[in-house]
Amino acid sequence: MNLNKIRKNTLIILLLCVVVIGSIGVIDVLHAKWWQAPVWLVKMWNAILKLEETQKGRLALIAALENEKALAGDEIAELKEQxxxxxxxxxxxxxxxLPNEQEKTRAAKAANDALDAYNKARSEAKRLREEIAELEAKLLRTSPSDEMYSSIEFAINLKKSSLADAEEEMKTEKAKYNAEKQAYRDVIYSLSYTTKIDQINRLTYQITTREAKVAALQKKIVKLQKEITDVTNRRxxxxVEIDEKKKKWYQLEKDAKNPGPQID
Structure with missing residues (x-):
C-alpha cells in the first residue's frame, strides 16, 4: 500500500517537472526575440560604425584624387607655357x-650689359643686407631706453624698404639678362643654315613631346574626374544606407526598451 502511494507521488512529481520545464521552454521561445535584441543592437551599430568609417576613407580618397587632379592641371599650365x-x-x-658678325657683336654686347646691370643690382642688395645685419646686431646691444634705440630701428626699417626695392630691381635685371642671353644663343646657334635647321628641329621635338605629355595629363584628369564622380556617388x-540602418537601429532599440506584455 505504501509502495503504491510512493509510486503515485513520484509519478505526480515527474509530471509536475515536465509541466514546469515545458512552461519555461514556451516562455523562452516567446521571449527569444527580446533576449536576443541587445545582440542585434550591437551588431547593427557595429555595421553602422563600419560604414561611417568607410565613408571617411572615401572622403579622404576624394580629397587625394582632387589634389592629384589639381597637380595635373598645374603641370598642364606649365607645359603649355613652355x-x-x-x-x-x-x-x-x-x-x-642668317646673322652677320655685326648682329653677333650687338647680341653679345646686349647680353654683357644686361649681366652688368644684374650684378650691380645684386651687389646693392648684398650691401643693404650686410648693413641691416650690422644695425640689427647694434640694436641688440642697445638698451630700449637708450635714445639711439629708436634711431637704429628707424634706420633698419628704412634700409629694409630699400632692400625690397633692390631685390625687385635685381629680379627685373635678371629676367632681362636671361632674355638677352637667350637671344645671343639664338644668334650663335643660327650662324649656319644647317645649325639653324637642327635648332628648329630640336625645338619642334621639345614642343611635340610636351604636347604629348599635355594630352596624357588631360586623359588622366578625365579619368580622375570619373573616379571622383564614382566615389562621390557611392558616398x-x-x-542613404546608413540613414536606413540608423532608423532600423532606433526602432530595434525602441522595441528592446518596450518588449510588450510579459508572460508569467
Missing amino acids: INNLMGRRNRLAEQN VEVD
Whole structure:
C-alpha cells in the first residue's frame, strides 16, 4: 500500500517537472526575440560604425584624387607655357636671316650689359643686407631706453624698404639678362643654315613631346574626374544606407526598451 502511494507521488512529481520545464521552454521561445535584441543592437551599430568609417576613407580618397587632379592641371599650365615659349623661339629662328658678325657683336654686347646691370643690382642688395645685419646686431646691444634705440630701428626699417626695392630691381635685371642671353644663343646657334635647321628641329621635338605629355595629363584628369564622380556617388548611396540602418537601429532599440506584455 505504501509502495503504491510512493509510486503515485513520484509519478505526480515527474509530471509536475515536465509541466514546469515545458512552461519555461514556451516562455523562452516567446521571449527569444527580446533576449536576443541587445545582440542585434550591437551588431547593427557595429555595421553602422563600419560604414561611417568607410565613408571617411572615401572622403579622404576624394580629397587625394582632387589634389592629384589639381597637380595635373598645374603641370598642364606649365607645359603649355613652355610650349608657347618654344614656339616663339622656333618662329623667330625660322623668320630670321642668317646673322652677320655685326648682329653677333650687338647680341653679345646686349647680353654683357644686361649681366652688368644684374650684378650691380645684386651687389646693392648684398650691401643693404650686410648693413641691416650690422644695425640689427647694434640694436641688440642697445638698451630700449637708450635714445639711439629708436634711431637704429628707424634706420633698419628704412634700409629694409630699400632692400625690397633692390631685390625687385635685381629680379627685373635678371629676367632681362636671361632674355638677352637667350637671344645671343639664338644668334650663335643660327650662324649656319644647317645649325639653324637642327635648332628648329630640336625645338619642334621639345614642343611635340610636351604636347604629348599635355594630352596624357588631360586623359588622366578625365579619368580622375570619373573616379571622383564614382566615389562621390557611392558616398551618397552609402549615406542613404546608413540613414536606413540608423532608423532600423532606433526602432530595434525602441522595441528592446518596450518588449510588450510579459508572460508569467
